[in-house]
Amino acid sequence: MSVVATQNTKVSAETETGGVKNWKNPVIYTVLALLSVFLIGIRAPEKTISLGISDGVRWFQAEPLQINPQVYGWVAVVIMLALAAYALVTTNTGKLLGRWVAPLFWLTFVTGLLVWAIGSTAKPSLSLVSLLTGAVALSIPMIFGSMGGLLCERSGIVNIAIEGQLLFGAFSAVLVGSLTGSPWAGLLAAMAGGVLVSSILALFSIKYLVDQVIVGVVVNVLVSGLTGFLFARVLQPNAPTLNSAPKLPGFEIPVLSQIPVIGPVLFDQNVLVYLMYFVVGLIWFALNKTKWGLRTRAVGEHPKAADTLGVNVNRLRLMNVLLAGAVAGMGGAFFTLVSVSAFNSDMTAGQGYIALAALIFGRWTPVGALSAALLFGFSLNLQFVLSILGTQVPTELLAMLPYLVTIFAVAGLVGRSRGPAAVGTPYVKE
Template sequence: MSVALDTSRTEETAVVRRWKNPIIYAVLAALSFFLIGLNAPDKTVVFRLSDGLKNFSIPDLSLNAGVYGWISVVAMAAIAAFAFITMNKGREIPRGLQGLFWFFFITGMLVWVIGAARSSELSLVTLLTGALTLSIPMIFGSLGGLLCERSGIVNIAIEAQLLLGAFTAALAASMTGSPWVGLLAAMIGGVLVSLILAVFAIKYLVDQTIVGVVVNVLVAGLTGFLYSRVLQADPAHLNSAPKLPTFEIPVLSQIPVIGPVLFNQSVLVYIMYITVALIWFALNKTKWGLRTRAVGEHPKAADTLGINVNRLRFTNVLLAGVVAGMGGAFFTLVSVSSFNANMTAGQGYIALAALIFGRWKPFGALFASLLFGFTLQLNFVLSLLGTSVPTELLAMLPYLVTIFAVAGLVGVSRGPAASGKPYIKG
């Protein structure tokens, strides 16, 4: 007698449900219900769209603060509910819906705040142009941090690179009368900071985080001392830098809304476009990029293939200084024409947050920096409009967004595996 045994087994697949984002959406939707729903002002908010256009004009965008507030609340609540249902089934929330949620949250809050201000009319072109401009140091800083961390070196010294770049740019441009010399000096200033970081972190194997913090304090003290003792002694010749030129790209600058924002800017903005594209291409399409990523992920394996790990790291850290130094030039060659002590105001740390928020990718760091730049510009614009929101809260806004972005909105994100770990051959 033969006995047939059923040896088939049901394989169960473990489903990982991450409830963080649905919970965040639900909390923000509830907050929006009370703020921009129940307490929405009964005013019409006007966004001017034709600023910067010469040959034609387009109608202003008018929105009733109360009506748009409720539309935003309903849309956010629906997306939050869908996020819970989707996550309960073990599926990821579509990225398009995530973007739509943040669109309604940001625009809903913006309409609510402007509606509560004394003046309810705002130039959208001015808002976005200022946001892009203020993002420049954070974009360059985050790209400098990216070059370091993709190589396995943690760069906490972005703040020092920006600050010394701003100082050297102001000094060199003031002495020579040329903003281009100032830009070159800013790159050299960033490289000097990178050199300190590379020598101690790579050659002497000092903890990279500690080196970065110490360098930040050192440069802040050094530039503050030189500012008070040297620059202020003769500001007309040592601290009156000419600005980098601004020029308009024909045809492209006349595209409604985005034309004046993207194509009527300082030359440093156009350099930023090129830098982002070059770094993306180099990291993803060249032998150097492949080696950099290999060194940042598996340095021992890269070493066995003949790559000099520490030399490549050293080179990339210096290159990061060049990029971050250009960000420092923004403060004294674009924003204002003189250096002030600690004028970077912690934007190097925000750049580091943008790098993490952007998941260590060039375009991710770009868009994260633009978000933080938008909050900085929004602070200035709302102050001018006379909003009822306390000025202290507005001043905190960029840093609050930074904290929430890194702590709550990044999701599961993993940096380069070897980042922060010194490599000892053999």
């Protein structure tokens, strides 16, 4: 009895203190805080940053914020050192860190780096509204792509083919948009192109039970080669008629667009951004509040149990994979109907893979994937903004920025993020 009591007491103590001590985050915080002492503290630039906040709002005019990189840098360093010390002490006592620690640390670290990077440019002056507006726009392909991946993976199908869906959506949009002179026809064609790519994924992964990861990679290579060939042989020689699509229109929403800072960012955008709001909201509602969503989640977690209750597992998976292709295809339309009016080989530049990372980082939820895609879009836009401002950071490192953010974001979730239990596993009805 005494042995049992001792074991129960030990288990109870481990439960209260969080179990095994996890030193990963405290060590990361400590290393980054110490590096920040030398980078954004000691080596902080001397130029004052001018940050505009009233652009795009007619009734609200304010002087740009003046930020001293040296003062802000040392404030950020002190906060990070304090958080790192708190994390080390808390972990040493066996307690779990509060949920507020990680967001506060990373917010401080990222803003400190941002102030240092902007302060080191030739002209440290920019508009916060323009920076955020560009970030939202550049996030569109990754948001639609992650939503397409979400529809597949919550029903048990690994969607590595997001890159191919985006790329073929962009190709289809410019081709049909150029022939018809209508960006709306191009948008529908982009959706159809995404569905076509998804049908290949569905055919081999659901019907022929081929490894889903391998199928996705092969589809991406196939689409890349096919669109590259058609671009060189068909689009480029006939650019005026086949590779010059009109752009989707943009408009501002009255009243909402005049909210300071967030108004111009969220409500004075291209029509594809407003479609993104609708699609993300619809997927969230359908996934969490409808019978279809319940069945989709059940098929992704335990397909045999869902089959026992009368759900046609493979038919639901097929429907979701095709629907995912249509959603991802809309993201592909961004490249040729919003960003530019012409198609180029491999113009998606790996954003399909970043969309997949956003899905993982967002823990397979619509809001989480949306937030992660916005983060990656911000890093992508920051690369362009810093290049224009003339930063001292090497251009090669700037080009790596979105991918570095993706790697660090996903690596931080290793061991703590679990996808649907049945994802990647073909279902054969017995």
